Amino acid sequence: MIPLSILDLAPVCEGSDASQAFAHTLDLARHAERLGYTRYWLAEHHNMPGIASAATAVLIGHVAGGTETIRVGSGGVMLPNHAPLQVAEQFGTLASLYPGRIDLGLGRAPGTDQATARALRRYHDSADAFPQDVQELLYYFEPAEPGQPVRAVPGAGVDVPVWLLGSSLFGARLAARLGLPYAFASHFAPDALDHALALYRREFTPSRRLARPYAMLGVNVVAAPSETEARRLFTTLQQSFVNLRRGRPGLIPPPIDDIEAYWTPAERIGVEQALACSVVGDPDQVRDGLAAFVERHRPDELMLTANVYDHAARKRSFEIAMASRPG
Known part of the structure; x- marks a missing residue:
């Protein structure tokens, strides 16, 4: 797995x-x-x-x-x-x-x-x-x-072990040239994911540290027993991204019932684009979403992140994600 x-x-x-x-x-x-x-x-x-x-x-x-x-x-x-x-x-x-x-x-x-x-x-x-x-x-x-x-x-x-992190072709090219493992920040900057991953694998030069390319991809995962609960928990991360874009980063906010009332249409487009690599839902939806992501991008490893307000709910989210991981 x-x-x-x-x-x-x-x-x-x-x-x-x-x-x-x-x-x-x-x-x-x-x-x-x-x-x-x-x-x-x-x-x-x-x-x-x-x-x-x-x-x-x-x-x-x-x-x-x-x-x-x-x-x-x-x-x-x-x-x-x-x-x-x-x-x-x-x-x-x-x-x-x-x-x-x-x-x-x-x-x-x-x-x-x-x-x-x-x-x-x-x-x-x-x-x-x-x-x-x-x-x-x-x-x-x-x-x-x-x-x-x-x-x-x-x-x-x-x-x-030294890894290079990136969200552009620059980091992918440098990691390939130096023969280092590469972690792509697709959890908040997914635009160049496909091109960066292809470049890294194509141009990789084996080194004493690494014989073959190894790519880890970031994914936001918010899992809960029901889709409704997961979607509500996800509004914490959505609010945080809106606040950052407004130039008002603050403490992590609790979830809200109506995210549509919080952001403008333009803010919604920007945040949804930034968080495109997100899997949110119940255990079956998380399993299917992670499987689809792995099938498309073929990463060697996934790095999950979950900005969930309630600590117990955050622990439960990672528990569900592990139980739902692709083979």
Whole structure:
């Protein structure tokens, strides 16, 4: 059966705070481990009131320390915000603490607004230097050579699988050229999915890290005992996307009964386009929707995300999704 993994942003819901979000993240990771999910990734975002995973490496350590077998990683670390050496040291430390369980997914977007990006970035053109920064980071994970002036300690010689994340042809081409696994952000930016996936598979060059292309695709999945309940739970994510497009990101809102009264027709079109790779419904609908997605795109793995307001309902959604996964 196709491996399933989870992407979490440590959502901070209305009426809650970051401490509660972190408790929910660890509880969900333990639940995912019991259910048989392959990996649990956390995403770097900044200056977002509803997302508590800004200090991504710290939170990965918290989750890895509270679980036993599930892989834990970043989906991703936004490399332009960091010095490659520091990232190598952080993930070398994590992989030394939790051998065989740490993944490092890298993105080149800032994960925030322009003002915060300026506050974070090491230099103005850091996103343009992304390919060079990735190669520098990979170098720090190689065994240290005699006389090497700068090394990652810990990090050098430590096994840390590195993934490239993307939503365009740029990331697909770079992952193919470097021979790295590729995760496509189809859960919020699906437009280039088919072209990026085809390019990655066509141009892939085997490397010491990976012999054949390996693609993981993001999918929003909101599952509930009934379609009506699932559709209502999904309005939390729809509202969040509307709020972001209005320039008013906030805490994660509770679901509402009538999403049509919340958005304008133009907003509806934009949000539905962004969330086109979503499977929402009862167990049978989720099973059919995931099967159709896998049949069309042939991913090696699926990374599911579910921005559900109620923690118990979110856990139940991932439980239903695992029970409904395609063969």
